[in-house]
Amino acid sequence: QVQLQESGPGLVKPSETLSLTCTVSGGSLSNYYWSWIRQPAGKGLEWIGHISTTGTTNYNPSLRNRVTMSVGTSKNQFSLRLSSVTAADTATYYCARDMFYSKGDCWGQGSLVSVSS
Amino acid sequence: DIQMTQSPSSLSASVGDRVTITCQASQDISNYLNWYQQKPGKAPKLLIYDASNLESGVPSRFSGSGSGTDFTFTISSLQPEDIATYYCQQYNTLPLTFGPGTKVDIK
Numbered sequence: 001q002v003q004l005q006e007s008g009p010g011l012v013k014p015s016e017t018l019s020l021t022c023t024v025s026g027g028s029l030s031n032y033y034w035s036w037i038r039q040p041a042g043k044g045l046e047w048i049g050h051i052s053t054t055g056t057t058n059y060n061p062s063l064r065n066r067v068t069m070s071v072g073t074s075k076n077q078f079s080l081r082l083s084s085v086t087a088a089d090t091a092t093y094y095c096a097r098d099m100f101y102s103k104g105d106c107w108g109q110g111s112l113v114s115v116s117s
Numbered sequence: 118d119i120q121m122t123q124s125p126s127s128l129s130a131s132v133g134d135r136v137t138i139t140c141q142a143s144q145d146i147s148n149y150l151n152w153y154q155q156k157p158g159k160a161p162k163l164l165i166y167d168a169s170n171l172e173s174g175v176p177s178r179f180s181g182s183g184s185g186t187d188f189t190f191t192i193s194s195l196q197p198e199d200i201a202t203y204y205c206q207q208y209n210t211l212p213l214t215f216g217p218g219t220k221v222d223i224k
Contacts, residue, residue: 035213044204044215044216044217044218045161045204045206045215045218046215047212047213047214047215049212058211058212059212060212061118061212062212094160094161096160099151099206099208099213100208100211100213103151103163103166103172104151104153104163104166104206104208105163105166105172107160107161107162108160109159109160110160
């Protein structure tokens with residue numbers, strides 16, 4: 001059974017770059033797209049973007065200028081970088097098997113990232 | 118972007134009640150709709166895909182229907198463990214978008 005686990009700093013300073021990694025176990029990254037989704041406390045879900053194992057990306061236009069996703073197949077990991085963060089980027093960040101080309105049936109447990117000085 | 122709306126935003130029902138949530142898309146999304154259940158502090162869990170297909174392992178009291186712009190999610194007999202927020206999500210067009218959620222609790 002495929003499992004996903006987010007990792008990265010829980011606190012980021014304003015104007016700096018948020019970096020998270022998702023490690024996939026129990027299966028391969030290959031042949032799927034992989035998504036990042038975020039959720040501010042008490043609010044709804046926002047799709048950030050997705051990446052294929054060949055590095056093809058699609059980003060939400062609302063974040064496109066600040067988002068970079070990458071994939072490291074040899075380590076079964078993919079990553080998210082969000083630059084120039086503000087308090088509005090404080091949220092729980094989830095990685096998941098993509099829900100555009102796949103069913104969106106596998107999600108990580110989420111990683112809370114706070115933006116504060 | 119395709120906008121997703123849900124109603125109601127919250128509801129209270131008794132154990133055993135039939136619960137219905139509606140989701141509307143701002144444009145035709147065919148049947149490219151997921152329904153998720155999210156419990157506090159947990160990741161969303163896929164319940165229904167392609168608008169009406171029950172995900173493996175999900176109890177049959179959950180069901181979905183609809184196509185085009187109007188969709189319905191139903192819990193045929195509400196159970197205490199169904200207390201959660203439910204989200205619809207379209208995957209017809211990028212960017213993927215979610216409804217604002219419907220919070221379900223026990224009366």
